[in-house]
Amino acid sequence: MDKQIFLYNTLSRTKEKFExxxxGKVGLYVCGPTVYGDPHLGHARPAITFDLLTRFLRHMDFKVRYVRNITDVGHLENDADEGEDKIAKKAKLDELEPMEVVQYYTDxxxxxMKMLNVQNPSIEPRASGHIIEQQEVIKSVLDKGYAYESNGSVYFDVKKYNQDYPYGILSGRNIDDLISNTRTLDGQSEKRNSFDFALWKKAAPEHIMRWPSQWSDGFPGWHLECTAMSKKYLGEQFDIHGGGMDLLFPHHECEIAQSTVAHGKTPAKYWMHNNMITIGGQKMGKSLGNFITLEQFFTGNHEKLDKEYSPMxxxxxxxxAHYRSTLDFGNEALQAAEKGLARLCEAMGNIDGIKAGTETTFDIKGFEEKCYAALCDDLNSPILIAHLxxxxxYINSLLANKASVSEKDLEHFKSIMNVFVKDVLGLDVVDKAGAGSENKLDEVMQLLLQLRSDAKSNKDWATADKIRDELQQLGFVIKDGSEGASWELK
Structure with missing residues (x-):
């Protein structure tokens, strides 16, 4: 059986043989969250996509170093080079230190992610912990003449870069179009061209998060952190760079430009991008205000939700859905997924009750080959699920004595189902299938009690009381004790 993996490379816009x-080793870097609010469904998709990739590569005997960063500085409003830092803004609103906000939302x-059965990355670096490394990249780009200092800030000179290298090779953006679209803004800022991007920003007097540098007291540009951290932990060039489609431009395009100048090569051999989750055809996101948090999905506490849905x-x-296709949120689609998962869970729960016979009436080898072929073809999880x-x-036919399987083939078949359902797809089908199971209910309740405890720790009494009162209305009794809160049904 040929188990050669093919992945869609955004850089070449084709499926390529993965080499x-x-x-035997894979370096994978994925852009993680900016931690200033609760994770929503849009955050779950890249986490699950690259969890699937990592699980499958490891199953195929690759040694994977998976680096997923935490952005805790430099990500300004509207993904631009002006405005407040998203985390600093949240810190001011909540009267907290920025790193309190970072720690709370990182936790x-x-x-x-644990509830979604997403495995931890090998390394999870924070931008604020790599200021020196980012400053070194800036010095390199300045020394090579592709950046300039302006009023204490440092900007990457896109126009100069484009004279020597093709800017836009990932996104397909043309610099002439960027020039024509932004000419009216020229001269209105400290940039030479409005499409130049910040490597270092001088901090305004009111800016909370700042570090000393030879240019000014300031902070690194958003794009810079991934260039510095991927190089530190994976080298100047590594195998796969992943992230959401919304990061393709300008974030990943800017990474390529920075790395090409600083290190003499593009950072990654393969670029993989998961597509967006949409609501009514519009991208789900914090900036658009149309997101539904994972907590709301797990509790059903949102006007667009008909009910609660389990993490599985x-x-x-x-x-x-295939990771490169858009995925539109809807209660009907979620409830169909819930029913499909229940069927799969029931079958997996019954698999040990199958009795072996003398002959096999199912092409188990062909079944296994189709399962591998689906994932080897650019992680085609929907095709894999169809095969499963x-x-x-077959399980149901065996239980109804309408099919048979030899003892040797039964063990092989069980192994295939367990590998792909549990190990590769990461579906915790025994304990975490149904939203109404006792184990799932206790997990959700423990999460809510922890949220209430966090609110009390932050002296947010209104939120703590709201969680308690609404749970009581739903028939739960919350008891506070010396060892923490507990719950029981009325």
Whole structure:
């Protein structure tokens, strides 16, 4: 069986045979969250997509170093070079230190990823912990003549870069179009051209997050952190760079330009981008105000939700679509995913009750080959899931004595189902299938009690009381004790 993996490379706009730089090893860098608010469904998709990729590569015996960063400085409003830092703005609103905001939402991000059965990355660096490395990249770009200083800030000279290198090779953006679209803004800022991007920003007097540098007291540009951290942990060039389609331009395009100048090469051999989750055809995002948090999905506490959905339902819903296709949110689609997952869980729960016979009436080898072929073809999880439901039909036929399987083939078949359902797709089908199971209910309740505890710690009494009161209205009794809160049904 040929198990050669093909991945769609955004850089070449084609599926390419995956050949890592170092045989048997994979360096993977994925852009993680900017931690100034609760994770929503749009954050779950890249996390699950690259969790699937990592699980599959490891199953295929690759040693994977997976680096996923935390952005905790430099990401300004509207993804631009002007305005407030998103985290600093949140800190001012909540009367907290910026790093309190960072820690709180990083912890919550981790909690929700755990519920979605997303494995931890190998390394999770923070931008604020790599200021020196970012300053070194800036010095290199300045020394080579592709950046300039202006009033204490440093900007990448896109026009100069484009004379020597093709700017826009990832996104297909043409610099002439950028010039014509932004000419009216020229001369209105400290940039030579409005499409130049910040490597270092001089901090305004009221700006909370700042570090000393030879240029000014300031902070690094948003794009710079990934260039510096990927180089530190994966080298000047690594195998795969991943992230959401919304990061393709300008974030990833700017990364390529910075790295090409600083290190003499593009940072990654393959670029993978998951597509967006939409609501009514519009991208889900914090900046658009149309997002639904994972907490709201798990509790059903949102006007657009008909009910609560378990973490495994959300994971299955995302895996049912190919990662490069858009995925439109809807209650009907979620409930269909919930029913499909329930069928799969029931079959997996019954698989140990199958009795072996003398002959096999199912092409188990062909079934296995189709499962591998689906994922080897650019992680085609919906096709894999369709094949797994062929396995579900076979399980049900065996239980009804309408099919048979030899003892040797039964063990092989069980192994295939367990590998792809549990190990590769990461579906916790035993304990986490149904939203109404006791285990799932307790997980959700423990999460809510932790949210209430966090609110009390932050002296947010209104939120703490709201969680308690609304749970009581739903029939739950919350009891506070010396070892924390507990719950029980009325």
């Amino acid at each position: 890592p730089i170092h045989e 919550r991000y981790h909690d929700y 339902t959300i994971r299955f819903f995302i895996l049912q 439901f062929e396995g579900v039909k």
